[in-house]
Amino acid sequence: xxxxxxxxxxxxxxxxxxxHAPIVAPSLxxxVAPSLxxxVAxxAPIVAPSLxRSPGVSPILAHHEPEAAVAFGGEGERSAERLRxxxxxxxxxxxxxxxxxxxEILCVATDxxxxxxxxxAAWQRGHRVALPPNAQPELLRAMADDPAISLVxxxxxxxxxxxxxxxxxxxxxxxxAGALELAPLPALRKLVSVWTSGSTGEHQRHAKTAGxxxxxxxxxxxxxxxxxxxxxxxxRARVVATVPSHHIYxxxxxxxxxxxxxxxxxxETPLHAGVVRATLMxxxxxxxxxxxxxxxALRILDPGALPPLSRxxxxxxxxxxxxxxxxxxxxxxxxxxxxGSTETGGIASRLSGPELLESDDAAVHARAxxxxxxxxxxxxxxxxxxxxxxxxxxxGPRPWPTADRVEMVQMVGGLGHPGPRFRHFGRxxxxxxxxxxxxxxxxxxxxxxxxxxxxxxxxxxxxxGGARGQETVALVVAPGLSPEHLRGELRRWxxxxxxxxxxxxVDALPREPNGKLTRRRLLEIIEGPSARIxxxxxxxxxxxxxxxxxxxxxxxxxxxxxxxLRGHFRGAPIVPGxxxxxxxxxxxxxxxxxxxxxxxxxxxxxxxxxxxxERLRLVLDHRAEDRVDFRLLAGAEPVSVGTLSFTAGx
Amino acid sequence: MSGEAAANDSQTELERELKQxxxxxxxxxxxxxxxxxxxxxxxxxxxxxxSIDILELAMAIHRxxxxxxxxxxxxxxxxxxNVRSLAAFILDQKAKAG
Numbered sequence: 059x060x061x062x063x064x065x066x067x068x069x070x071x072x073x074x075x076x077x078h079a080p081i082v083a084p085s086l087x088x089x090v091a092p093s094l095x096x097x098v099a100x101x102a103p104i105v106a107p108s109l110x111r112s113p114g115v116s117p118i119l120a121h122h123e124p125e126a127a128v129a130f131g132g133e134g135e136r137s138a139e140r141l142r143x144x145x146x147x148x149x150x151x152x153x154x155x156x157x158x159x160x161x162e163i164l165c166v167a168t169d170x171x172x173x174x175x176x177x178x179a180a181w182q183r184g185h186r187v188a189l190p191p192n193a194q195p196e197l198l199r200a201m202a203d204d205p206a207i208s209l210v211x212x213x214x215x216x217x218x219x220x221x222x223x224x225x226x227x228x229x230x231x232x233x234x235a236g237a238l239e240l241a242p243l244p245a246l247r248k249l250v251s252v253w254t255s256g257s258t259g260e261h262q263r264h265a266k267t268a269g270x271x272x273x274x275x276x277x278x279x280x281x282x283x284x285x286x287x288x289x290x291x292x293x294r295a296r297v298v299a300t301v302p303s304h305h306i307y308x309x310x311x312x313x314x315x316x317x318x319x320x321x322x323x324x325x326e327t328p329l330h331a332g333v334v335r336a337t338l339m340x341x342x343x344x345x346x347x348x349x350x351x352x353x354x355a356l357r358i359l360d361p362g363a364l365p366p367l368s369r370x371x372x373x374x375x376x377x378x379x380x381x382x383x384x385x386x387x388x389x390x391x392x393x394x395x396x397x398g399s400t401e402t403g404g405i406a407s408r409l410s411g412p413e414l415l416e417s418d419d420a421a422v423h424a425r426a427x428x429x430x431x432x433x434x435x436x437x438x439x440x441x442x443x444x445x446x447x448x449x450x451x452x453x454g455p456r457p458w459p460t461a462d463r464v465e466m467v468q469m470v471g472g473l474g475h476p477g478p479r480f481r482h483f484g485r486x487x488x489x490x491x492x493x494x495x496x497x498x499x500x501x502x503x504x505x506x507x508x509x510x511x512x513x514x515x516x517x518x519x520x521x522x523g524g525a526r527g528q529e530t531v532a533l534v535v536a537p538g539l540s541p542e543h544l545r546g547e548l549r550r551w552x553x554x555x556x557x558x559x560x561x562x563x564v565d566a567l568p569r570e571p572n573g574k575l576t577r578r579r580l581l582e583i584i585e586g587p588s589a590r591i592x593x594x595x596x597x598x599x600x601x602x603x604x605x606x607x608x609x610x611x612x613x614x615x616x617x618x619x620x621x622x623l624r625g626h627f628r629g630a631p632i633v634p635g636x637x638x639x640x641x642x643x644x645x646x647x648x649x650x651x652x653x654x655x656x657x658x659x660x661x662x663x664x665x666x667x668x669x670x671x672e673r674l675r676l677v678l679d680h681r682a683e684d685r686v687d688f689r690l691l692a693g694a695e696p697v698s699v700g701t702l703s704f705t706a707g708x
Numbered sequence: 709m710s711g712e713a714a715a716n717d718s719q720t721e722l723e724r725e726l727k728q729x730x731x732x733x734x735x736x737x738x739x740x741x742x743x744x745x746x747x748x749x750x751x752x753x754x755x756x757x758x759s760i761d762i763l764e765l766a767m768a769i770h771r772x773x774x775x776x777x778x779x780x781x782x783x784x785x786x787x788x789x790n791v792r793s794l795a796a797f798i799l800d801q802k803a804k805a806g
Binding site: 329331 | 735752753756760763766770776778781
């Protein structure tokens with residue numbers, strides 16, 4: 059007997075599945091849109107009853123005593139009271155905003171506490187906050203110059219705008235601002251706009267309302283028990299995040315969830331295993347918010363080197379089974395994976411641990427996703443996931459068609475929580491994830507096309523093992539440019555993780571007659587055996603036969619992908635002299651094998667640089683038994699000349 | 709050979725080994741070990757490694773040398789600045805361990 063059966067949706071009407079029913083008012087929860095609550099103060103009774111407080115109170119800091127910590131770390135602990143007063147201080151210097159002012163404030167703080175202060179202050183003054191897709195300096199500066207940005211709030215020397223550091227410095231605080239009572243935000247107000255990478259290649263802005271953000275934060279906090287006191291009574295969730303807070307995952311899990319559940323967060327964002335460990339050691343029963351690539355790197359720590367954690371979250375990409383096994387066997391950790399997107403918010407979760415991977419049935423069970431509370435999922439006839447939840451945009455379609463392909467799985471009996479689940483098979487569009495970072499292939503192509511000297515470009519994605527999961531690859535037509543130059547240009551705009559690792563320069567893209575380029579043809583070139591071109595291309599055009607006194611002529615082409623063009627000549631690729639010499643030697647020996655071996659090179663002159671894509675002429679003059687003069691010519695202009703002495707006759 | 713000369717030798721040798729390790733561990737098919745300048749930045753406009761590369765490299769270095777990166781991110785940034793600083797860090801850690 060099988061433990062699963064395919065979903066009905068394969069054959070007809072979409073199948074609807076509802077997540078865990080909430081304890082209170084189950085009939086209300088999935089259908090009442092949080093936008094019906096006038097402010098976010100009305101959300102908790104609907105989505106997270108255990109977190110409900112008196113009506114009219116903002117969910118932000120609702121569960122913090124004044125002296126309770128909201129932030130901790132090397133830069134010092136901050137209490138809820140201090141946060142309120144810092145928010146008041148920053149809110150006091152922010153400009154007014156009109157009701158229909160479309161402009162946004164850009165927040166790029168590296169300290170998570172500073173980020174939270176900026177966010178709350180902007181919201182209290184009615185501003186919407188723009189969240190950058192990555193933290194590359196060029197992109198941040200371009201965003202800062204965008205007329206849609208009214209102000210930049212930051213805490214680094216690299217940016218201009220409102221620097222939070224002097225405002226929040228201790229000496230200024232000698233005259234404390236009164237603690238601000240946070241007003242509950244209108245549920246329909248748009249609080250942030252997340253600049254994502256759209257499938258068209260343009261950055262798209264997705265505004266999220268207060269209702270969306272706080273319904274999800276409250277739901278997550280309740281569902282994952284993050285508001286409960288720790289096992290040792292040490293307090294509520296203390297979040298350590300390895301991901302930045304300007305992504306929606308980081309914003310929700312490392313900032314908003316702690317703020318609505320009486321929890322706290324680390325001000326720093328540790329990356330290296332040793333730093334993650336040090337931070338966790340100082341944070342009893344921490345909640346670790348991370349991504350697979352960062353979790354995988356914990357491998358270098360000794361077994362048992364991590365303290366007990368109350369939960370580990372991973373999102374952005376599937377957790378590889380060997381990373382799940384390593385985390386379990388070395389540190390006894392089980393990972394809670396969360397599936398979601400900027401547009402839909404959280405959709406589903408699953409637990410990854412080796413005990414769940416032992417048998418086939420269990421593996422299917424473990425790799426399948428359970429909808430989060432209040433989330434309803436359907437599958438359309440094409441296998442596309444449709445979602446309905448309080449975390450969706452209030453003015454968007456319901457159900458929301460995602461770009462994810464899924465299949466329903468039904469488990470029965472003996473495995474804990476039988477119930478509706480689905481398996482996830484990736485995206486249906488040109489948006490891919492590399493190391494957990496989402497990027498549109500079209501955007502990489504657009505950025506490549508924007509580089510001066512690039513004539514054509516195509517980008518695709520290939521599966522690779524390890525931390526990345528998959529990586530981008532590119533074919534580019536760009537005479538005279540090097541892969542390093544192209545990557546350097548891309549790096550100004552794109553997250554380094556998504557920049558093509560394999561970037562091959564070609565003379566033309568292998569397009570079909572109709573101008574289309576198939577992924578298969580592109581990958582054939584990328585993965586083809588000619589991956590490393592060591593020699594110049596050479597074709598005989600004239601030869602006067604065997605032996606001394608003869609002259610032979612060849613057409614030479616410098617492939618754009620020539621291996622020796624890399625390396626020292628990254629910025630301005632030129633063919634090293636040694637490659638030209640090697641060409642002359644090997645061609646001479648092929649033409650006249652009786653020459654023997656090369657003994658000496660004389661009168662060698664490199665007269666001008668040779669660049670990729672050049673067509674040259676090689677003239678070999680076999681003027682003595684053991685001697686060949688070579689000339690490499692561009693038209694009539696000599697490029698390099700020399701005399702090769704061989705062992706023949708000696 | 710003086711102790712200082714021996715130290716210089718092992719630093720140079722280690723730098724060479726690290727360059728090979730970087731190319732192998734990160735599968736940098738565009739780059740040969742000898743193309744990497746010991747003083748060029750690993751991240752950004754030098755060799756162009758990203759944060760995931762750095763984590764992968766940290767794992768490879770731990771496997772090869774048994775050396776772990778420290779618990780201070782500012783220090784880690786200095787250690788992973790270039791091949792030279794990384795080699796110096798590894799020698800220093802091994803000296804402490806030995």
